[in-house]
Amino acid sequence: MNWLTNFVRPKIKALVGAAPKPAAPDNLWVKCPNCEQMLFHRDLEANMHVCSFCNHHLRIGPQKRLELLFDDGAFEKHPLPKTVIDPLKFRDRKRYSDRLKETQSELSESDALVIGSGRMGGKPVVAAVFNFSFMGGSMGIAVGEGIVAAARLAVDRRCPLMIFPASGGARMQEGILSLMQMPRTTLAVQELKEAGLPYIVVLTDPTTGGVTASFAMLGDIAIAEPGAVIGFAGLRVIQDTIREALPEGFQRAEYLRDHGIIDMVVHRHQLRDTLIRIFSLLGEGKPTPNLPATNSSGVQRLAGKVA
Numbered sequence: 001m002n003w004l005t006n007f008v009r010p011k012i013k014a015l016v017g018a019a020p021k022p023a024a025p026d027n028l029w030v031k032c033p034n035c036e037q038m039l040f041h042r043d044l045e046a047n048m049h050v051c052s053f054c055n056h057h058l059r060i061g062p063q064k065r066l067e068l069l070f071d072d073g074a075f076e077k078h079p080l081p082k083t084v085i086d087p088l089k090f091r092d093r094k095r096y097s098d099r100l101k102e103t104q105s106e107l108s109e110s111d112a113l114v115i116g117s118g119r120m121g122g123k124p125v126v127a128a129v130f131n132f133s134f135m136g137g138s139m140g141i142a143v144g145e146g147i148v149a150a151a152r153l154a155v156d157r158r159c160p161l162m163i164f165p166a167s168g169g170a171r172m173q174e175g176i177l178s179l180m181q182m183p184r185t186t187l188a189v190q191e192l193k194e195a196g197l198p199y200i201v202v203l204t205d206p207t208t209g210g211v212t213a214s215f216a217m218l219g220d221i222a223i224a225e226p227g228a229v230i231g232f233a234g235l236r237v238i239q240d241t242i243r244e245a246l247p248e249g250f251q252r253a254e255y256l257r258d259h260g261i262i263d264m265v266v267h268r269h270q271l272r273d274t275l276i277r278i279f280s281l282l283g284e285g286k287p288t289p290n291l292p293a294t295n296s297s298g299v300q301r302l303a304g305k306v307a
């Protein structure tokens with residue numbers, strides 16, 4: 001039995017000991033990126049992902065955002081329109097098409113935008129929410145097409161549209177085609193305005209680049225979440241260009257409100273009620289729409305009007 005106790009048992013022990021112990025889930029506590037306090041995940045969830053120590057608004061994904069907005073958290077999700085994938089056959093360290101596929105399977109989303117419709121205060125509303133976790137919420141063809149589809153859905157249903165940007169700007173892997181989404185989304189917003197329907201933007205952290213330079217700044221009422229970074233170029237780029245230190249709080253929601261760029265900074269706890277109040281104040285559009293409520297191309301409709 002000697003060889004069993006002296007040789008086999010230590011080997012087995014070594015093997016078992018080397019196996020990883022069942023680790024405690026590491027996502028029970030979240031560190032606040034602002035004050036670095038540890039927040040218990042259930043408390044954070046109950047507080048709408050706002051830090052209970054410093055009031056910092058943590059980033060939230062589209063699913064959570066839509067649940068927080070709609071009556072009883074119930075909404076219908078609309079798939080993004082099918083678009084051409086990787087038209088430029090772009091490649092950096094990896095192929096863009098591979099990068100896209102990886103992110104799609106990791107997040108189970110087709111691109112950086114989620115469209116949902118439901119009721120708020122009993123009235124129908126369409127929402128488009130950016131997903132910053134999806135390649136920095138960058139706007140390529142799919143996102144641009146999604147915003148056009150969301151605007152068209154709101155026009156067809158004669159209801160308000162709200163957009164929640166959280167984006168680093170244009171998707172550079174799609175080159176000029178991503179920049180073309182700036183005029184396209186602007187035209188989509190124009191369709192809503194012509195139908196007299198409310199269009200509200202809630203700027204969330206961060207809203208920058210080509211997104212800021214297009215539909216995000218065209219809301220009838222521009223709302224932002226507290227502390228959100230909102231700007232076109234990055235802080236350091238501006239500082240290096242003008243060779244001057246920028247003021248405290250530059251490009252933050254509160255700074256932009258104080259300087260007249262946006263209308264309101266609303267705490268996440270009050271956001272739903274504020275939006276419902278705004279929709280009721282802005283009304284439900286013109287009684288007789290001057291645009292045919294069909295699903296023909298909005299761009300064509302507008303082009304026809306100009307011609």
Ligand SMILES: [Zn+2]
Pocket residue numbers: 032033034035036037051052053054055056
């Ligand atoms: Zn905090």
